[in-house]
Amino acid sequence: MRTKKVFGTMVVVTTLALSLIGCGSASSSASDVTEIEFFSQKKEMQTTLNEIIKDFEALHPEIKVKFTNVPDPGVVLKTRIASGDAPDVINVFPQNADFQEWAKAGMFEDLTDESYLSNLTVGAAESYAIEDKVYSVPLTSNAWGFFYNKTAFEELGLVVPRTWSEFETLVKTIQGTDKAPFAASLTTADAWTLNGYHQLAWATVTGGFSQANDALVRSGKDGISLANEDMKQVIERLDLLRGTAQKNANGATYNDAVAAFASGNALIFPNGTWALPAVQSQNPDFEIGMFPFPGINEGEEMTVGAADLALSISANSKEKEAAQTFVEYMTSKDAMQKYYDVDGSPTSVTAVDTDGKFEEMAGVTDLVFTEKQIIWLQKEWTSEETFHHLTVDYVNNADQQQLVDKLNAFFNTMK
Amino acid sequence: MKLKEFFNKKWAYLFVLVPILLQIIFFYLPMLEGFFYSFTDWTGLTPNYEFIGMTNYANILSDQKFMKSIGFTLTFTTALIIGEIVIGILVARLLNRKAKGVSFFRTAYFFPAVLSTVTLGLIFKQVFNYGLPQIGELLNIEFLQQNLIANEQTVFWGVLFVALWQGVAMPIIIFLAGLQSIPDDIMEAASIDGANNRQKFWHIELPYLLPSLSMVFIMALKSGLTAFDLIYALTGGGPNNETTTLGLLVYDYAFKNNQYGYANAIAVVLFIIIVVVSVIQIRVSKRFEA
Numbered sequence: 001m002r003t004k005k006v007f008g009t010m011v012v013v014t015t016l017a018l019s020l021i022g023c024g025s026a027s028s029s030a031s032d033v034t035e036i037e038f039f040s041q042k043k044e045m046q047t048t049l050n051e052i053i054k055d056f057e058a059l060h061p062e063i064k065v066k067f068t069n070v071p072d073p074g075v076v077l078k079t080r081i082a083s084g085d086a087p088d089v090i091n092v093f094p095q096n097a098d099f100q101e102w103a104k105a106g107m108f109e110d111l112t113d114e115s116y117l118s119n120l121t122v123g124a125a126e127s128y129a130i131e132d133k134v135y136s137v138p139l140t141s142n143a144w145g146f147f148y149n150k151t152a153f154e155e156l157g158l159v160v161p162r163t164w165s166e167f168e169t170l171v172k173t174i175q176g177t178d179k180a181p182f183a184a185s186l187t188t189a190d191a192w193t194l195n196g197y198h199q200l201a202w203a204t205v206t207g208g209f210s211q212a213n214d215a216l217v218r219s220g221k222d223g224i225s226l227a228n229e230d231m232k233q234v235i236e237r238l239d240l241l242r243g244t245a246q247k248n249a250n251g252a253t254y255n256d257a258v259a260a261f262a263s264g265n266a267l268i269f270p271n272g273t274w275a276l277p278a279v280q281s282q283n284p285d286f287e288i289g290m291f292p293f294p295g296i297n298e299g300e301e302m303t304v305g306a307a308d309l310a311l312s313i314s315a316n317s318k319e320k321e322a323a324q325t326f327v328e329y330m331t332s333k334d335a336m337q338k339y340y341d342v343d344g345s346p347t348s349v350t351a352v353d354t355d356g357k358f359e360e361m362a363g364v365t366d367l368v369f370t371e372k373q374i375i376w377l378q379k380e381w382t383s384e385e386t387f388h389h390l391t392v393d394y395v396n397n398a399d400q401q402q403l404v405d406k407l408n409a410f411f412n413t414m415k
Numbered sequence: 416m417k418l419k420e421f422f423n424k425k426w427a428y429l430f431v432l433v434p435i436l437l438q439i440i441f442f443y444l445p446m447l448e449g450f451f452y453s454f455t456d457w458t459g460l461t462p463n464y465e466f467i468g469m470t471n472y473a474n475i476l477s478d479q480k481f482m483k484s485i486g487f488t489l490t491f492t493t494a495l496i497i498g499e500i501v502i503g504i505l506v507a508r509l510l511n512r513k514a515k516g517v518s519f520f521r522t523a524y525f526f527p528a529v530l531s532t533v534t535l536g537l538i539f540k541q542v543f544n545y546g547l548p549q550i551g552e553l554l555n556i557e558f559l560q561q562n563l564i565a566n567e568q569t570v571f572w573g574v575l576f577v578a579l580w581q582g583v584a585m586p587i588i589i590f591l592a593g594l595q596s597i598p599d600d601i602m603e604a605a606s607i608d609g610a611n612n613r614q615k616f617w618h619i620e621l622p623y624l625l626p627s628l629s630m631v632f633i634m635a636l637k638s639g640l641t642a643f644d645l646i647y648a649l650t651g652g653g654p655n656n657e658t659t660t661l662g663l664l665v666y667d668y669a670f671k672n673n674q675y676g677y678a679n680a681i682a683v684v685l686f687i688i689i690v691v692v693s694v695i696q697i698r699v700s701k702r703f704e705a
Contacts, residue, residue: 188650248548395656
């Protein structure tokens with residue numbers, strides 16, 4: 001009887017003690033150190049960002065940065081913001097529909113007059129302004145193009161195409177060898193890999209970002225038709241992917257496509273600059289190069305890309321001052337040199353030394369921040385997934401009427 | 416004193432209260448909220464939305480993706496029900512024999528049920544992508560050299576195969592239990608009267624299995640109509656939306672296309688379909704049991 005009572009008391013005491021421990025740690029940190037949460041969507045850069053945060057904390061001992069890295073960050077962020085639990089500093093892509101909706105609804109702090117914006121290339125932040133207000137600090141930009149096997153190209157006497165017809169000839173020539181021209185992943189799950197291809201097909205055919213969106217999203221209900229000259233030419237470009245990818249590409253995942261390219265079986269890998277670390281982790285025994293999407297005439301080539309590491313501050317943040325200090329630090333050379341040296345995506349922070357680094361991607365990254373780079377077309381759409389899916393569906397089944405019907409069904413909801 | 420009396424009589428309700436509260440908070444309230452949002456144009460991103468009446472429901476009727484999806488969901492469910500019942504009974508009858516090693520096979524056939532569906536989807540994705548084409552190359556069979564779940568014509572059968580591979584495990588156990596509950600003397604009497612195997616099955620075993628059958632029917636129906644995780648991991652709804660179930664369609668519209676209101680409207684339609692089918696099913700099975 002007695003032991004039972006003692007045991008019961010012990011349980012109660014332990015529970016109370018445990019609950020008090022929880023309170024203790026929270027209150028002690030609040031007294032002298034402010035904590036901000038940094039939500040990242042750049043999984044592949046987690047280690048580097050951690051180092052940068054450590055540097056920052058050493059410089060500002062009064063601020064502690066809680067670094068949040070979760071799987072499927074896009075969906076997590078949506079639910080957190082919808083439930084009023086927005087992190088203080090958020091890595092959110094300003095070209096996407098969700099960011100624009102959030103900014104218009106006043107979810108983010110207005111950064112228009114912050115002095116640290118002058119650390120960036122002129123106009124970099126302004127190009128994502130919503131109603132003339134800056135809500136996002138774009139630090140790096142991704143870019144989409146074609147990785148190619150430079151060593152094999154030299155052995156086969158092939159050169160980088162400068163026009164669309166040269167590209168078609170190039171693909172035919174590679175088909176004559178025992179190699180496949182493209183390493184692609186034509187599954188619904190990894191359809192996003194060809195988003196850039198389809199978007200650049202529209203942009204190079206119509207002449208640019210606004211012209212492409214004129215044809216797609218501003219052409220009136222059911223405005224896309226097989227009779228349109230631009231649609232015909234886009235189909236011609238999509239047809240280049242038909243039957244020219246590695247064997248069983250219609251069931252390949254993103255990783256399979258990377259492997260097909262890195263093993264040297266397929267010579268061209270259509271994808272974005274973010275894919276370079278994945279390719280290099282397979283230790284390819286050849287030199288890698290990159291070229292942009294060729295235009296109809298020479299000099300009309302283009303790349304598509306937009307902000308990659310871009311930071312916003314939540315309007316509901318309780319520690320705005322600390323958040324501002326952190327974002328300001330991220331625009332400094334100290335932070336971004338470290339980031340660039342690993343990531344290699346073009347950066348808008350002017351102080352960063354980029355000379356002679358990441359030469360393999362120069363063919364495409366040289367176009368970034370010039371008029372030959374367009375922002376992802378979905379900047380003016382309400383969503384993009386369906387567009388990815390219909391792209392690979394067409395490459396797989398070649399049903400032109402179905403492609404047009406799906407494009408119309410997708411864009412009609414936005415018109 | 417009165418309080419004590421009250422507790423003595425009603426204390427059992429306390430235990431029921433907890434699950435009921437949980438059910439209300441985590442099931443009925445979200446469901447009502449879903450009904451509510453199906454009449455709005457909510458994007459799911461910001462707290463702002465507007466009432467648009469029945470517009471979402473009207474749009475469903477002209478949505479080609481929805482039509483394709485409901486077609487696939489219904490055929491898939493039908494095939495799943497037939498497959499689970501037929502294969503389930505066949506295998507259960509085999510396992511009901513008094514043969515050597517039968518307990519090993521009973522375990523082996525149940526094994527798929529303990530695998531997580533997502534794991535299963537990812538494993539079979541690789542089997543279809545690398546395993547089968549390799550076998551096709553070795554044996555020089557043209558048909559097998561392709562990826563069967565990347566081909567619009569064959570993907571249905573590929574997905575159905577994987578769904579049944581795991582789906583029959585539970586029905587086998589249920590039917591086996593049903594078969595073992597048949598009294599031995601009835602079977603013996605039938606044998607003495609000269610009933611053959613087929614007659615025994617149709618006139619003794621099947622009537623005894625009716626309650627199990629109705630149970631398996633409901634399970635297969637539910638898992639077919641609400642199929643999500645296996646297909647999400649296996650095909651992602653592709654190729655060309657050939658395997659997009661209604662559940663997957665709802666997810667795509669809500670989380671990928673930012674059309675929360677519209678996604679909720681589809682979910683409500685799915686809910687109504689399940690209610691209608693369940694009511695019919697309960698009525699029919701009651702008639703048989705009576």
